[in-house]
Amino acid sequence: MADPSSTREVTFRLARHRRSVPRVRALLLAVLHGWEAGQEVAETAELVLSELVTNALRVRAPQDRQVGVRIAHSADEGLLRLEVSDAGAGTPEVRAPGADETGGRGLLLVDALTLRWGVTGRAAGIGKTIWAELKATDLAPARTGTEVAAVTVRAGQCVQAWDAWRTVRSVRGERYASGGPVVVLELDEGPALRLHAAEPVNVRDNGEDGPR
Known part of the structure; x- marks a missing residue:
């Protein structure tokens, strides 16, 4: 089990609006720049988090319910974990869309790019959290306070x-x-x-x- 003191994280909330997708990309890249992540990790994480947030914005949920985002890095495990929480019901599943379908490939991309991913119920409140983990062993050590x-x-x-x-x-x-x-x-x-x-x-x- 990882030592909690070796894990650093950033959390924030997004409005249910399409502008939140470019915003979350910018926030993620700012965080990973501060953590001195390499280009490959940053680009992969950007794609994965964009897909997770896009899916969260599409689910049926009250407009005033925000989307929660958590970005965490475990130095012990060498993992970057991305979590997106929404107030929608149901469990997302990987689909195999037809050649003429323009959507439905988000989780296929997440599945291909990550070490593992999954869905959990939220500890408090309604909805779910979709998480994904990527290998990230070379990030700079955490600064503490x-x-x-x-x-x-x-x-x-x-x-x-x-x-x-x-x-x-x-x-x-x-x-x-x-x-x-x-x-x-x-x-x-x-x-x-x-x-x-x-x-x-x-x-x-x-x-x-x-x-x-």
């Missing part, structure tokens, strides 16, 4: 976002359409982070030397 709940982060601290340290310029609270509490961290660089209030995030005080 103090893990705290997002709701406790203060302006002026540094948070680890896209595997780089960013200074928090401001913090504000919002609520998801479903009613859950959200913390929005405006950073000195890059897009704001929108996190569930209890979601863990790595922080350090500004000016403190981060691990190399």
Whole structure:
């Protein structure tokens, strides 16, 4: 079993909109760039995650239900794990579409490009999580910090976002359409982070030397 301390991850949520597919590609590539992933791993992961998110956006689910994404790397196992969660029912299956069909090949591509993949029920709430794993043994070592709940982060601290340290310029609270509490961290660089209030995030005080 892998040591949990050897695993790093990034999680975020996407609106149920077609613009979320190019957005998730950009976010994934930013994460993998910070983790110093090679071109082959990055390109394969981009294809796989694009297909998983596209499938999640196509399932029948309330429009206000977001799509959850988790990108994780286990140094012990040398695996990059991509997870996409949606509120739709049913279990996706690999299809063999006819030559004249323009769609239906997403999971065929995922099956061909990954070490393994599968579907699990969500631990809390309705829907499912589709996961896929790729071999990724040469990513840079994780940088660490103090893990705290997002709701406790203060302006002026540094948070680890896209595997780089960013200074928090401001913090504000919002609520998801479903009613859950959200913390929005405006950073000195890059897009704001929108996190569930209890979601863990790595922080350090500004000016403190981060691990190399």
